[in-house]
Amino acid sequence: MIDEYWDLIVAILAGVVQGVVEWLPVSSQGNLSLFLTLVGTSPDHALQLALFLQLGTTLSSALYYRADILESLEAAPEWRPQTAFVGPNAVTSFVVVACLATGLIGLPLYFLAVGFVSELSGGVFIAAIGLLLVLTGVLQLASESVDLAAKSEPTLWDAILVGAVQGLSILPGVSRSGVTTSALIFRSYEAPSAFRLSFLLSIPAGIGAGLLIFVTEGGVPGVSLEAALVALATSAIVGYATIGILMRVVERVPFWLVCFGLGGLAIVGGGGVTLLGA
Template identity: 60%
Template sequence: MTETDLVVAVLAGIIQGIVEWLPVSSSGNLSLFLSLVGTDPVVATQLALFMQLGTTVSAAAYYRTEIAEATRSLPGWRPQAAYADDNALVSYIIVASFCTGIVGIPLYIFAVDLAGQLTGGVFIATIGALLVLTGLVLVASESRSMGGKQTPTLFDSVLVGAAQGLAILPGISRSGMTSSTLLFRSYDPPAAFNLSFLLSIPASVGAAVLTVASAGGLPGISPTAAGVALAVSAVVGYLMIDLLLRVVERIPFWLVCFVLGAIAIVGGGLVSVFVPAA
């Protein structure tokens, strides 16, 4: 691993550790960063998904109590009482994760194929457009009056799982889509964020496995660089999660999506004009 690879791995880990918890698309912003440092768009798309493993460790550590409670309820889980109070969380994770796979796997194949056809500038601008779309969804959810729901239902699980599947596309925020869907369904905002973050754990593991399987190994990164990037993202993610959850309560992240998206669209257009395609 060269010194440049080490720097890129550390920076990628920091970016992933911070933006995973914000509804501004960690995969989109990480793909942008990797593209700007010269990574092929296909590899950038795959690496952005693979890097979620690091923040999965952060989420598992942060929500260890909830995970332990859900694990203890598994032996008593029955389909006929799937959404009873004791089983609701486990049922939500199982059903939503299944729906994520149904929606996300075909979109992953589409995203990798599309990334292979786009030049660097167009790829960056496309991510920017998807960031703006995420911002529009967040604006819509914030404008809706919220209730006090906290316990997920079957219908909510299907909706949230499908919304999370859409986030396989770089630029579509996973946390933004899932938390917005829950807010649309009149969930209490803290409950919406907690349910969103919990669901990220199986989704991120699944995305990383899918990426490694489709790439035939680590996607364009050495084992050492991958280890460094994942370790950094795990540590930064754990240290930042409390802080970032407090920030979410104070800053309208739809505005962040709009700003980042606009910059990416303009920057991608400039790259397309001034940098010849390979």
């Protein structure tokens, strides 16, 4: 009886894993591929399913930030170069410019790195992001009494920097949310704004990854269409809930504590990837 429903069970569990880890500073692609391999999925199919399921968490992000997206769409007809990073157009311009920067960095890096980038480098990078977050927490804790000016709208340079950093997530084991959120924090954004911009930036990236697999492979290799849809729906539902929980934590808990928690998780995750790749 278990064998009969095994594909659906794995699909649900894969959706849960994707929905949770996508927003944390650990590689969702690496962790989900590892899980799928452990339950018997071939490595190539595991990687393809992990990429496809980014469509689910992309839907989560789009639904959670639907008001921001609608505001940007309504303001699009009034877009002008001189006001690109002002008012409602700021987020749209940020996402567009950041995606262009991601392509300029990520595509050449992918073609140069494919074939010799190992999980060890990814694990070290995850751990480095964890250390960066812990350091952010230390600085935040030390400066609690200082009235620091925080940015409210993204700038052109923010978009270029964050987009370029996101290009690094093309490497195995590198956390997209970890590198983009850290970059925004060090650009003087408060935690909720940093997470919001990072999640919005995940939408075009997730759509591209999911459609790439579906179009090039004619579906999702290794699983039935039914199982793929179940996994997709599960990742969307769990991803939506996870965004809400994380944002409530970020808004109510001192951010230095959030940094320590997420940074410690990334260090442990990075160390685990490094050990597995050794």
